[in-house]
Amino acid sequence: MKHFSAEEKAGLYRAIYERRDVRSHFLPDPVPEDVLARILDAAHHAPSVGFMQPWDFIVIRDAAIREAVRENFERANQRAALIYEGEKRERYDALKLAGITDAPLNLCVTCDRQRARGGGLGRQSDPSTDLYSTVCAVQNLWLAARAESLGAGWVSILDMDALKQTLEIPSDITPVAYLCIGYVSEFGAQPDLEKRGWEQRESLTNLVHFDRWNRRDGR
Numbered sequence: 001m002k003h004f005s006a007e008e009k010a011g012l013y014r015a016i017y018e019r020r021d022v023r024s025h026f027l028p029d030p031v032p033e034d035v036l037a038r039i040l041d042a043a044h045h046a047p048s049v050g051f052m053q054p055w056d057f058i059v060i061r062d063a064a065i066r067e068a069v070r071e072n073f074e075r076a077n078q079r080a081a082l083i084y085e086g087e088k089r090e091r092y093d094a095l096k097l098a099g100i101t102d103a104p105l106n107l108c109v110t111c112d113r114q115r116a117r118g119g120g121l122g123r124q125s126d127p128s129t130d131l132y133s134t135v136c137a138v139q140n141l142w143l144a145a146r147a148e149s150l151g152a153g154w155v156s157i158l159d160m161d162a163l164k165q166t167l168e169i170p171s172d173i174t175p176v177a178y179l180c181i182g183y184v185s186e187f188g189a190q191p192d193l194e195k196r197g198w199e200q201r202e203s204l205t206n207l208v209h210f211d212r213w214n215r216r217d218g219r
């Protein structure tokens, strides 16, 4: 077994801690083909239930398509804003929650829930594991993007049926993630939502249980 060197370990943890959800500070520079190929291949090496590999990747550069998705986002975001009132609503409206047309590259990661690969291994007890596998692919890509100095932002505030129409995604394929990707002028030191006072990172000790729910003493 070949261990990671101290430097390699540090690189992995750096990617984890310095990954950000990026919606602003995108630069217009195109993402080179070899870099795109590397981050897609990182995604494709994610774990998947039964080795199902249920994902597909739609690489979107077309400005007209990105504009259609931006309009979709604007409509969905107006609807989403309605649940907030007063000061919370003002704070919500001030958030920038997508960089669809600012980023030179968008990527839709989908899940084919009928894919035969893997023979259904591992999915009988929990059929959602194909979706979880697809999210693992997204996270691999997100971390690889950070290592490549590419920002990536996940946009979930979308009408998924309209998105499927725009991208001509077949009815039995599920869009899991819509990502805005590009080089950035900076990566924030903290999550954007934390910086803007929307939410803070929970203390890890509040979330760790030992042996049974709510048993906090691990010693």
Ligand SMILES: Cc1cc2nc3c(=O)[nH]c(=O)nc-3n(C[C@H](O)[C@H](O)[C@H](O)COP(=O)(O)O)c2cc1C
Binding pocket: 019, 020, 021, 022, 023, 096, 097, 098, 154, 155, 156, 157, 190, 191, 192, 193, 194
């Ligand atoms: C499933 C998922 C959906 C998300 N959807 C959005 C979104 O629609 N708009 C947005 O601005 N951020 C979105 N985010 C990013 C989160 O807001 C972000 O991950 C969180 O605030 C922590 O910040 P960080 O990723 O920079 O650590 C999403 C993240 C995940 C995992």
